[in-house]
Amino acid sequence: MEHLGSYIYIVSAGLFILSLKWMNSPATARRGVFAGETGMLLAIVGVLVANHITNWEWILAAFFIGTAIGVPIAYIMPMTAVPQRTAMSHACGALAAALVGTAEFYRANRLHETLPTFVMVALMLETLLGFLTFTGSLMAMGKLQEVLPQRPITYKNQNTVNFVLFAIAVVLGVRLVMVPTDIWIFPVFAGLSLLFGILLIIPIGGADMPTVIALLNSYAGLSACAMGFALGNNLLVVAGALDGSSGLILSIIMCKAMNRSFTNVLFGAFGQIQTSAAKTQQRPYRSASAEEASSILEAASSVIIVPGYGLAVAQAQHKIRELYDSLMRRGIDVKFAIHPVAGRMPGHMNVLLAEADIPYDRLFEMDDINGEFGQCDVALVIGANDVTNPAARTDKSSPIYGMPILDVDKAHTVMVIKRSMNPGFAGIDNDLYYMDKTLMLFGDAKAFVTEIIKELPAKVGA
Amino acid sequence: MDLSIGLFVFMLATFVGLEIIRKVSPLLHTPLMSLTNAISAISVVGAILITGAEGATMLSKVLGFIAITAAVTNIVSGFLITDRMLKMFKKREEKK
Numbered sequence: 001m002e003h004l005g006s007y008i009y010i011v012s013a014g015l016f017i018l019s020l021k022w023m024n025s026p027a028t029a030r031r032g033v034f035a036g037e038t039g040m041l042l043a044i045v046g047v048l049v050a051n052h053i054t055n056w057e058w059i060l061a062a063f064f065i066g067t068a069i070g071v072p073i074a075y076i077m078p079m080t081a082v083p084q085r086t087a088m089s090h091a092c093g094a095l096a097a098a099l100v101g102t103a104e105f106y107r108a109n110r111l112h113e114t115l116p117t118f119v120m121v122a123l124m125l126e127t128l129l130g131f132l133t134f135t136g137s138l139m140a141m142g143k144l145q146e147v148l149p150q151r152p153i154t155y156k157n158q159n160t161v162n163f164v165l166f167a168i169a170v171v172l173g174v175r176l177v178m179v180p181t182d183i184w185i186f187p188v189f190a191g192l193s194l195l196f197g198i199l200l201i202i203p204i205g206g207a208d209m210p211t212v213i214a215l216l217n218s219y220a221g222l223s224a225c226a227m228g229f230a231l232g233n234n235l236l237v238v239a240g241a242l243d244g245s246s247g248l249i250l251s252i253i254m255c256k257a258m259n260r261s262f263t264n265v266l267f268g269a270f271g272q273i274q275t276s277a278a279k280t281q282q283r284p285y286r287s288a289s290a291e292e293a294s295s296i297l298e299a300a301s302s303v304i305i306v307p308g309y310g311l312a313v314a315q316a317q318h319k320i321r322e323l324y325d326s327l328m329r330r331g332i333d334v335k336f337a338i339h340p341v342a343g344r345m346p347g348h349m350n351v352l353l354a355e356a357d358i359p360y361d362r363l364f365e366m367d368d369i370n371g372e373f374g375q376c377d378v379a380l381v382i383g384a385n386d387v388t389n390p391a392a393r394t395d396k397s398s399p400i401y402g403m404p405i406l407d408v409d410k411a412h413t414v415m416v417i418k419r420s421m422n423p424g425f426a427g428i429d430n431d432l433y434y435m436d437k438t439l440m441l442f443g444d445a446k447a448f449v450t451e452i453i454k455e456l457p458a459k460v461g462a
Numbered sequence: 463m464d465l466s467i468g469l470f471v472f473m474l475a476t477f478v479g480l481e482i483i484r485k486v487s488p489l490l491h492t493p494l495m496s497l498t499n500a501i502s503a504i505s506v507v508g509a510i511l512i513t514g515a516e517g518a519t520m521l522s523k524v525l526g527f528i529a530i531t532a533a534v535t536n537i538v539s540g541f542l543i544t545d546r547m548l549k550m551f552k553k554r555e556e557k558k
Binding site for chain 2: 016024026032054063099220231237361365
């Protein structure tokens with residue numbers, strides 16, 4: 001039976017790879033989910049046939065409870081809460097890995113089994129990564145849910161403290177590998193990993209969440225992978241490695257989109273855009289009413305909408321869909337420009353706009369649409385800030401200098417829906433708002449778009 | 463398991479993963495993340511092994527129980543929510 005199990009694992013691993021491969025286009029993506037589900041089902045069947053499993057009541061109860069929690073989460077969770085849910089599932093996955101590592105450590109110790117060194121190393125890595133990802137993801141979830149402040153929390157010598165803690169955890173881990181009988185060390189090791197996870201995420205601001213979530217995704221995968229080494233199971237290694245590399249790629253993409261180096265992120269020194277003492281000098285800007293905005297939109301022949309996190313906060317996606325419909329009906333060409341780090345997780349804006357039934361062939365990536373701003377009549381910025389700041393191109397002293405941005409400032413007219421002139425919490429003033437061709441539309445994104453739509457039909461035929 | 467075989471598998475899987483994920487459209491990065499999340503809940507396999515081992519102690523059973531619950535939550539909600547998101551991605555209908 002053991003052989004049968006291994007063969008099932010091989011099929012399952014193949015299905016996981018296909019599953020991710022089919023994610024490359026929306027046309028095949030749902031097939032990918034099906035492949036993934038089948039792979040997972042086979043994996044569970046595989047472990048049940050290949051091993052002599054007892055304690056069924058525990059296993060079945062856990063399956064039942066897990067399903068009872070999982071189904072409502074999947075169906076009730078509003079799309080705007082997807083980043084939180086993702087952070088939560090990183091936490092769950094990492095917790096599972098960490099607890100399995102813990103149980104395995106105590107099991108081997110109780111039976112006085114001497115595990116090979118590499119298995120011990122894998123166990124320690126699994127536990128360390130698992131626990132730190134667990135608390136780290138919970139912190140990220142708290143920040144995304146705004147239970148915790150989104151602002152970075154910093155204190156003196158933060159990096160030193162973090163580094164020392166991490167170093168102690170690693171030293172204890174090494175000690176456990178060499179002398180596994182020092183059981184008392186294990187809880188300390190686990191506790192430090194948990195603490196380190198918290199401290200790692202505390203200094204990170206909301207705008208850096210896309211990178212952090214992707215990175216935590218990678219860590220969760222790697223801890224599953226380490227479990228594969230510890231338990232001698234290649235399927236776990238493959239699935240963990242796939243998840244790990246996926247998180248890695250996404251975080252690299254996010255880093256590039258923010259012009260941060262990857263090492264900068266890996267070592268947790270991120271999120272520390274030092275707010276250069278905000279220059280509070282008043283500069284003139286122009287604002288406009290919903291009525292004026294709608295007549296400008298109506299006169300345009302091409303409009304590019306630039307969504308950002310503010311759209312998610314205001315839950316304005318359905319109203320934007322109405323605006324899109326109403327403009328398209330007038331023969332105005334409407335496109336959406338999506339910056340890779342817009343929102344709080346990779347792809348966040350796409351999901352929200354898709355939820356509102358905006359066709360995905362209207363959503364354009366930064367590199368594909370940047371050339372079009374020059375010919376576009378109106379760029380409508382909704383809840384996006386730093387990703388449109390021209391200072392990133394020109395001002396070497398700006399903290400975001402070098403970050404690739406959407407060339408919104410090249411459009412003939414720019415309109416920005418924003419609650420007030422307050423710079424975002426990154427504290428960076430946006431030169432875009434002070435340009436002659438820029439009109440500021442003050443208000444809540446949803447409310448303001450509703451106003452604009454109201455003004456539009458009244459003018460048909462007028 | 464032989465360490466070298468494990469590392470070999472790890473190396474190959476990582477390269478395959480990197481190549482495949484690179485081709486995923488940025489449009490689908492959020493569903494991708496929830497899908498890989500569900501897949502990494504493969505740790506359910508390890509959790510079952512720990513819980514269901516003969517002579518498992520109470521500690522193993524309790525830890526394993528929590529681990530299975532967490533992993534199954536991820537599997538179920540991960541796959542379902544990915545599908546729910548993907549259903550929303552539609553092309554424009556042909557102009558009448």
